[in-house]
Amino acid sequence: MFLSVGKNYQSDQNMSENNTLKNYCNECDKDTSHIVLEQHSWYSDPEDYDHSQYHKLVKCLGCDNVSLRIEDHDLFFTVQNNDGEWIPDITIKNYPKKLQNHKKIDHDYLIPQLVRNIYKEVLLTLQEDAKILSSLGLRACIESVCNHLEITGGNLATRINKLSTAGYISKKDAERLHAIRFMGNDSAHEIKAPKGGSLKIALEIVEHLLKSVFILPEQANGYLDTIVDKYELFETLLEKHLTNFNNGDEYPLYHFFEKDWRRVQDFISNFQTELIENINNSNFKLLEIGKKDVNQKGDEIQHFIIKRYEVTE
Ligand SMILES: [Zn+2]
Structure with missing residues (x-):
């Protein structure tokens, strides 16, 4: 039974009496107070492994964004809090999924479609925590930028160097791109997953590349957000x-x-x-x-x- 871990235990120990809880909001991009609009509860058979699941339709009290929060409560692994209550191990998933604490590139429609498609797929693999595919995808992003700019070369190393000598990126930027190339090589040849932190930095480097090549020049040319009258x-x-x-x-x-x-x-x-x-x-x-x-x-x-x-x- 689900109440077997303690008589005061609720489906969410953070849920207050007025039916609110802290949850990550995709729009506010941080943890905010949410109200639970609807809830569906499920408990395992008492004879089986003791766990329960809660589907909660929650609404952000800051921006009214509605999302689905799914909590998995492992009632087998519990820890006692300061009040003596036994609290289970809780895994939380939010839908729609989003890469948390990540700000989308502004004016990303200025990125050519093929490059943009690869970039968007990279964001999907990152939010699913698919590290090897993310790493390959980041490398593919760099390749697609070179293709678009018609920067040729026998291998990616040469093409990255040419990006720099052609003036699209700085020498420092090129060094950083080589690091992503190494990471992609490790993933492709050794099927070795990079560490989560390094992927976040790699994403920032690729976004910097996309901004430098496709977005900042447009802004500098005054093409952005101005009315076209000629x-x-x-x-x-x-x-x-x-x-x-x-x-x-x-x-x-x-x-x-x-x-x-x-x-x-x-x-x-x-x-x-x-x-x-x-x-x-x-x-x-x-x-x-x-x-x-x-x-x-x-x-x-x-x-x-x-x-x-x-x-x-
Ligand atoms: Zn919000």
Whole structure:
């Protein structure tokens, strides 16, 4: 029976009388007070190993974020607290999962899609504590940056050095990237898991690389968060976004621009008219005119088809 460890023991010794507990909040990115909205309890058969499980739907009292907290209580291993109560060993998992105490890169949409996909997968492996795959993934991130920049070389060591000599990163940065390369080598060849702390540092180094190569130059160029009011700038920005799509993709303009849509939408009607003219007179060759859909409000939504970026193997 679940109460066998002590008559005062509750499903969570931290839960106060008003049904609140401390829990990690993904939005606040720290432990905050949460209220338990619903709870489902399960207890093992008294004849079996003595443990219990609690599914709690909890809401952060700071930001109202709702998450699922699952507590596993091992009633076989208990320790006595200062009040003489026997407290079981509790394992807590929160869903959706998130890499705790990690701040996502701002403006990550500026990172090219392929590189961004690998980076996002690395975050997934880190939050699952899959150390070997995280280490391989961090190395793959560096490889993908080199590929994107068309930095060639017989091996990754050469390519990292070229990143530095080409001026994308500093010499110190290159030294740090070599450390990640070694870590990736150990994981790949010796199937050796790196220590958790070193992975955290490696992630910071890779994020620094992504920021230096893809985000800071954009900020410096004034491309960030400014309203685009000139057609030439609109076209430059459009060309940049089109590299994230494949040949034959057909979408309305807002889909190509992703988050940068907010920067162009004030003048979009004029921009689109001029773009269509330029496509028709072959001054803009990356797109062709696509279909027209009608949205719920009855507005016509012009689509465009990518025609320049051919898929290469
Ligand atoms: Zn919160």
